[in-house]
Amino acid sequence: MIYSSLLFIYVFFPVSLLLYYVTPEKYRNITLLALSVIFCGMNGAAYLLFLASYTALNFGFCHLIGKYRKNKFIAKGMLTLALVLDISVIFIFRSDFFSAYRELMSIPEVFFPVGISFFTLSAVGTLADVYSGRTEPEKNIVYFALYMMFFPRIIMGPPMRYSGFRKMLRHRKSGLADIGTGLSLFVKGFAKKVIAVDTLYSLYNAASGVEIEKMPALTAWLGAVSFLLCFYFTISGFSDMGAGISCCFGFRISKSFNYPVFSPNVRCFTARWHMQVSQWFRRYVTKPLSSLCVKKIYRDIIIIAAGGLFGFWYTFDIGGAVSGLIWSTAVVAETRFIKEKQLQITGVLYTFILALVCSVFMSGGGLVYSMKYLFAMIGGNRLLADSQSLYLLKSYVLILIVSMYSAASFFRNIMVHSRRKKIQNIITALSPLIVLSAMILCTVLISYRGSSDMILLKM
Amino acid sequence: MKNAVSRITAILILVYISVVMLFIFFGKSGSSPIHNSTVSKKKSVSVSGIMNGNFGKYLAECVTINFPARDHMIKADSGMRSSLTENIVNGVYVDQKMLLEAEISERDSMKENARIINRFCSGYDGTVYFAAIPTSTGVYDSYLPEYLRKNTESMQINEFYGDLRENIREIDAYNILKMLNENYIYYRSDTKWTSYGAYCVYRTVIQKLGFSPTAYDKYTIDHVADDFSGNLYARTFYSDVKPDIIDIYRYPDGAEILSCTGYDNGMKSFSGELYDKSLLDSDDMYDMYLGEKRPLVRIRTTVNNERKLLVIKDSFADCFVPFLTQHYSEIDVIAPEYMKGSVKDFVDPADYEQILFLFGIDSMDDENLFDVLVTPPEERKS
Numbered sequence: 001m002i003y004s005s006l007l008f009i010y011v012f013f014p015v016s017l018l019l020y021y022v023t024p025e026k027y028r029n030i031t032l033l034a035l036s037v038i039f040c041g042m043n044g045a046a047y048l049l050f051l052a053s054y055t056a057l058n059f060g061f062c063h064l065i066g067k068y069r070k071n072k073f074i075a076k077g078m079l080t081l082a083l084v085l086d087i088s089v090i091f092i093f094r095s096d097f098f099s100a101y102r103e104l105m106s107i108p109e110v111f112f113p114v115g116i117s118f119f120t121l122s123a124v125g126t127l128a129d130v131y132s133g134r135t136e137p138e139k140n141i142v143y144f145a146l147y148m149m150f151f152p153r154i155i156m157g158p159p160m161r162y163s164g165f166r167k168m169l170r171h172r173k174s175g176l177a178d179i180g181t182g183l184s185l186f187v188k189g190f191a192k193k194v195i196a197v198d199t200l201y202s203l204y205n206a207a208s209g210v211e212i213e214k215m216p217a218l219t220a221w222l223g224a225v226s227f228l229l230c231f232y233f234t235i236s237g238f239s240d241m242g243a244g245i246s247c248c249f250g251f252r253i254s255k256s257f258n259y260p261v262f263s264p265n266v267r268c269f270t271a272r273w274h275m276q277v278s279q280w281f282r283r284y285v286t287k288p289l290s291s292l293c294v295k296k297i298y299r300d301i302i303i304i305a306a307g308g309l310f311g312f313w314y315t316f317d318i319g320g321a322v323s324g325l326i327w328s329t330a331v332v333a334e335t336r337f338i339k340e341k342q343l344q345i346t347g348v349l350y351t352f353i354l355a356l357v358c359s360v361f362m363s364g365g366g367l368v369y370s371m372k373y374l375f376a377m378i379g380g381n382r383l384l385a386d387s388q389s390l391y392l393l394k395s396y397v398l399i400l401i402v403s404m405y406s407a408a409s410f411f412r413n414i415m416v417h418s419r420r421k422k423i424q425n426i427i428t429a430l431s432p433l434i435v436l437s438a439m440i441l442c443t444v445l446i447s448y449r450g451s452s453d454m455i456l457l458k459m
Numbered sequence: 460m461k462n463a464v465s466r467i468t469a470i471l472i473l474v475y476i477s478v479v480m481l482f483i484f485f486g487k488s489g490s491s492p493i494h495n496s497t498v499s500k501k502k503s504v505s506v507s508g509i510m511n512g513n514f515g516k517y518l519a520e521c522v523t524i525n526f527p528a529r530d531h532m533i534k535a536d537s538g539m540r541s542s543l544t545e546n547i548v549n550g551v552y553v554d555q556k557m558l559l560e561a562e563i564s565e566r567d568s569m570k571e572n573a574r575i576i577n578r579f580c581s582g583y584d585g586t587v588y589f590a591a592i593p594t595s596t597g598v599y600d601s602y603l604p605e606y607l608r609k610n611t612e613s614m615q616i617n618e619f620y621g622d623l624r625e626n627i628r629e630i631d632a633y634n635i636l637k638m639l640n641e642n643y644i645y646y647r648s649d650t651k652w653t654s655y656g657a658y659c660v661y662r663t664v665i666q667k668l669g670f671s672p673t674a675y676d677k678y679t680i681d682h683v684a685d686d687f688s689g690n691l692y693a694r695t696f697y698s699d700v701k702p703d704i705i706d707i708y709r710y711p712d713g714a715e716i717l718s719c720t721g722y723d724n725g726m727k728s729f730s731g732e733l734y735d736k737s738l739l740d741s742d743d744m745y746d747m748y749l750g751e752k753r754p755l756v757r758i759r760t761t762v763n764n765e766r767k768l769l770v771i772k773d774s775f776a777d778c779f780v781p782f783l784t785q786h787y788s789e790i791d792v793i794a795p796e797y798m799k800g801s802v803k804d805f806v807d808p809a810d811y812e813q814i815l816f817l818f819g820i821d822s823m824d825d826e827n828l829f830d831v832l833v834t835p836p837e838e839r840k841s
Contacts, residue, residue, distance in 0.1 A: 006526055007519040010483060014476050044512030110511065180465030183472045199544055206545075206606050388605045395545040428461065432468040436475060444539070447532035448549045448694060450523030 001042040002155065003186075003241040004193045005451030006443070012039065013245065017179070020249060029169060032150065032249065033142055039151035043114060050113050054089070055148040058082065058123045059141055062130045066137030069130075079131045083124060090120045094316040094458070117313060117459040118157035119148055121280050126162040128284055135163045143169055152245035156238035156459065158256050158276035174250030182247030184431065187439050189240025194442040194452050196233040196403040200226040201454060203396045204363075210388070212369060215376040218385035221356075222392055222400075224377060228359040229403050232261055234456045235274065259409035264347040265338075266330045266354060281310050300336075304328045314457060315362060319370060323358035330354055482527035534696035541697070545604065548695045552603055555699045557647040558691035560596045561607055566615050566824035573622035576816065579832040580624055583808050589623060589816040590630040590664055591616045591823060592652065592775045595645040598636045612820055613637075619823060628667060632660045646703040649689020651745065651819065654706045657779040668768075668813060670786045673710060681707045683736060687744045705744055707734050713785045714762045721753035724799045731756065733781050748777035754798035755805045758790045769811040771795065771802075771832075773822035796822070798831045 001008050016035045023031040040048045061082035068074040092098045093116055126147075129135040138144040147165050207223030210216075239256040246253045260272035270278065286306045290299045304325060311324020360377075361370045375381070385393075446452045508514040523529070537548040546553050550562040580587050596603070597612030613633050620629045636644055636656060644656030652660075662672040687703040721731045735750035749756055758780070767789045770780060773796060780792055791806055798805070808814060822828055 001515055001519065005519055007515075007522045010476055010479050010526075011522055014473070014480055017473075041509075042512065042515035042518070044515070045510045047512065108511070176469045177462045177465040179473070180467070180469035184465070184468055187472075199540075202545065202547065206604075209606055391604060392545075392606075398543055428464050431464055432471045435468050436471050439472060439475070444532045444535050447523075447526065447529055447536055450519055450526075 001039060002451055002453045002455075003152075003238065003245065004190055004442075004446065005453065006446065007451070009190075009443070012042075017248060029142055029146060033146050036146065036149045036151040036154070040149060040154065044111070046111055047113060051119075051149055052145075054113075054119070054123070055145050056141075057085065058127065058148070059138070059144045062126060062137040062144070063139075065127065065130050069133065075131060079127060082127050086120055086123050086127075090116055091316075096317075112458055115154045115156065115459065118159055119154070121157070121159035121277065122148060122162075125159060125280060125284055129162060135161070138162070138166070150246075150251075152242040152249075152251075153253075155455075156235060156242060158239055158242075158253065158274075159280050160253065160276060168251050172250035172252075174248070178250055179248045180432075182244045182249075184244070184435050185247060186241050186244030187435050187442070189237040189242075189244060190442050191438050192233045192237030192240065192406075194445045196399070196406070197230050197237060197456070198445070198452055198454065199396070199399045200230045200233075200403060201456070203392060203400075204230055206392055207389075208363070212372045212376060213381065214383070215373070215381055216383040216386050216389050217377060217379040217381070218389040218393065220373060220376040222389065222396070224356045224360050224363075224373075225400065225404075226396075227363045228261070228355055229400075229407060230456055231359060231362065232257070232407060233403065238455070259407065261352070261355065261404075261407040262348050262409075263351050264344050266327070266334045266351050269351050269355065270327070270331055277313075278310065281306050281313075285309060300332045303332055307331065311358075311362070314459070315364065317364060318367060319361040319364050322367065322370075323361035326361070327354070327358050479527060483522055483525050486525070486527050530696060533694070534698070537695040537697050548697065551691050551695050551697075552607070553695055553697040553700070554602060556602065557595065557599065557645070558695065558697060558700055559599060559602060560594055560650055560691065561603065563596075563607060563609065563611055564821075564824065566820065568824045568826045569615060569619050570622055572823055572825075572829050573619055575829040575833055576627075577622075577624045579802075579808075579829075580627060580814075583814065585808075585812045585814060587627045587814045587816070588630060588664065588667060589620070589627050590632050590660065590818075591619060592632050592660070592817065592819045593636065594650040594820060595652075596650070597633065597820065598640050598645060616820060630660070630664055630667060632663075635660055635663055643704075646687065646689050647700050648687070648692035648703055649745070650691060650821070651689065651775060652778070653703075654708055654778045657775075658708065658782060661779060661782040664815070665783070665786060668786070668815070673713065673782070673785050677712065678708045678710055681709065683707050683734075683747070684739050684744055689745065705739070705747065708781065710785060714760045716784060717759040717761060718757070719750070719759075720757045721751055722755040722757070722805065724754055724797075726805070729753070733758070733784070745774070745777070749780060749792065752794065752797050754794055756792040756794075758784060758792065760784050760788055760790075762786065762788045764788055767791070767811050769793065769806060769808060769814045770817060771814065772817045773819055775819040775822075776817040779817060795828050795831045800831065801834045802831055 001012065003009075019035065020028060020031050037048065040051055061078060065075050065078045065082070068078065092101050093113055126135065130137050138147075143166060144162075146169065147162055204223055204226040207219045207226065210219055236257040243253040243255065254276070256274055256276055258272040258275070260269050263269035263272060286302055289302045289306075293299055293302065305328075307328020308321045308325040311327065312321040314320045314324075356377075357374065360373050361367075363370075365373070508517065526532070533549075537553060540548045541553050547561050550560065552559040552561040576589075593612040593616065600608045600610065600612075616633050623629065636652070636659065639656075639659050642655060642659075643653055644659060645652050658675065665672045682704050684705040685702065687705050689703065692700070692702075716733055719731045719733050721729045723729070729751065731750035731753070733749065735747055738744070738746045738750065746752070762785065764787070766787050768783065768787045768791070770776060770783070770790060770792045772780070772792060772794060776792070780790065783790055791811075793802060793805065795802075802808070
């Protein structure tokens with residue numbers, strides 16, 4: 001089951017909300033866990049079993065590490081063992097390189113633990129925190145299982161620290177106003193997924209289906225822009241939907257994206273892109289390594305390498321790693337060399353173009369293909385546009401403009417920076433109707449298939 | 460104020476969701492059954508279904524089908540999509556001329572199916588003929604946007620024919636139909652061919668089978684329905700395309716049908732008709748051809764040549780088989796789709812001098828469809 005499906009929105013969600021609010025406060029966490037178990041079970045009992053054993057294993061390891069923390073040697077051994085296990089599991093499932101292992105363990109080809117990229121981050125982070133003493137190991141398995149399996153977080157995270165989650169678990173208040181806020185956020189994510197991603201994905205498919213040696217520049221640009229927007233809207237859409245549902249149960253998960261696509265410079269883009277995940281990489285990869293080095297150049301190298309790892313985490317292939325490396329190199333270069341303030345428009349442009357270059361590598365097909373694609377983008381095939389690229393442009397120009405407009409922060413700016421209080425008030429007053437109509441519109445758009453389950457990357 | 464607005468939002472949306480939920484559970488189904496093509500026949504509640512998540516998919520489908528006013532929503536969906544982006548709605552290319560499947564499939568299972576058919580034919584002494592029929596997309600791909608014209612179906616059929624044993628005689632239906640595509644050979648709202656399309660291919664097939672075809676002007680043609688809306692219409696509800704006409708071809712001076720008996724999986728017999736007009740009122744008018752869906756239909760005619768033909772087919776053949784009745788005293792028609800167990804439980808292929816396979820390209824890609832040809836009866840019981 002996926003959030004953007006009729007089954008979830010019109011059956012599972014209202015039923016779970018009802019069950020949650022009729023349960024006495026003391027047992028609400030157990031209700032949530034039971035609901036999460038059902039949610040995961042809908043994806044197959046095999047998935048549920050996998051997730052349950054994964055959770056139990058990590059719970060056990062956390063416990064053991066906490067118990068033997070005084071004995072550095074044993075604790076280190078435990079930590080290493082646990083990390084090796086967690087990381088090899090994610091490699092086995094996400095990397096094609098290990099497909100032979102999957103066969104060896106007779107795992108059916110179709111089985112994929114949805115959300116593995118995210119819950120691995122959660123697990124590894126918690127293990128590290130317990131080892132370093134920042135977090136006490138959890139004694140209550142219900143809490144820990146909820147941390148790993150909480151259904152609004154399972155599909156696309158976001159990863160968060162266990163200490164933060166536990167605080168929310170223990171002290172949270174939920175009421176009608178939270179449900180309203182949560183639902184607005186949910187509908188926002190739902191609209192991102194159904195309106196922007198599903199449409200732009202057809203454009204991306206049409207454009208990238210063209211033979212690379214004959215691809216006109218316009219087609220190549222359309223393909224790259226649509227992939228970048230799809231990528232952004234998929235992850236941010238699912239994050240919004242997840243955060244929205246969490247909010248209905250009183251969990252306030254901070255947002256993952258802050259309108260990164262049109263940022264005035266590369267650093268700014270980085271700071272606004274997939275914030276919890278980049279924080280994770282900073283906290284558990286960059287910082288511990290940097291603390292070992294003194295020289296600035298080594299620290300820069302570490303930043304660049306961590307960027308590569310971050311990119312690799314998205315796709316688990318070389319293309320993702322390369323785009324991560326390109327991006328983090330740009331970040332380092334910008335920090336070092338561009339000191340004075342520049343015009344905003346040039347900044348936005350070069351940041352956007354760099355993001356396009358990265359998304360070309362991200363979209364896969366191998367390095368050679370990506371290079372050829374970039375070559376086509378600069379008109380290397382000596383063809384700027386053909387009838388087909390004009391047809392695609394004509395068909396999709398409206399949706400491209402709308403989604404680029406909403407990827408920029410203009411919508412928010414109308415709300416926040418509007419000088420006239422009156423406009424703000426009108427928009428706020430109308431918002432329930434806006435949310436309802438967006439919800440109905442998106443439902444109409446998925447009415448034939450009943451769900452919108454293309455998730456671009458198997459994460 | 461913000462809190463108050465949030466509360467109003469919550470109440471509004473929750474009321475809306477609950478009303479919809481009540482309709483899902485207790486209301487009338489939001490879509491007429493023909494349009495439930497999304498529901499696969501094989502999914503059901505079983506242990507393996509719960510393990511691999513098919514049970515969840517089954518539930519999702521139930522909710523989707525019972526969604527209130529689904530037909531209207533699909534119509535609104537296709538209206539919005541076709542006016543705001545490309546003319547592609549839910550994988551269907553919509554145009555006033557005709558609707559076409561726009562999701563081009565790789566059809567990876569065709570190779571394996573060719574292997575199964577070869578195995579079936581290896582123990583058989585008579586002559587085997589194979590007619591692979593393209594969908595309307597294959598024949599009318601010039602209507603599609605440029606990037607979807609890839610000539611895939613013709614290549615896939617050729618490749619499939621290449622994989623078949625040499626002694627299977629192949630019928631090049633693709634080029635016959637492609638040449639005649641100015642005519643009404645495919646339904647505008649369905650992927651299948653019309654009776655006329657079937658007739659055009661029949662002329663070639665019957666010559667290969669060793670007879671001369673019945674001339675077109677000998678038939679009297681009845682238009683029995685002019686409001687047929689097929690499977691592509693059901694995915695889009697795109698109403699700018701004209702509904703289709705369903706024809707019946709009769710040959711007044713020709714041989715008559717003595718009996719047309721359907722058998723179910725328990726070999727219980729049901730008398731049927733070549734054209735069952737009562738099914739014109741059913742959800743899928745195309746079902747009229749050959750009547751109720753049965754694994755085996757046995758047709759006896761007044762043709763006096765003691766020749767028997769075995770036809771192994773999918774729904775494409777339903778409007779094709781009537782043309783064959785002028786040439787054989789008995790035609791046995793087998794539909795693997797509806798068959799449980801093995802072909803050998805129903806007929807013995809050795810009784811026939813000729814076997815004709817006639818399948819649409821989509822069925823030829825259907826995994827496990829052809830298993831009934833080779834599964835020994837004892838294996839299926841376990």
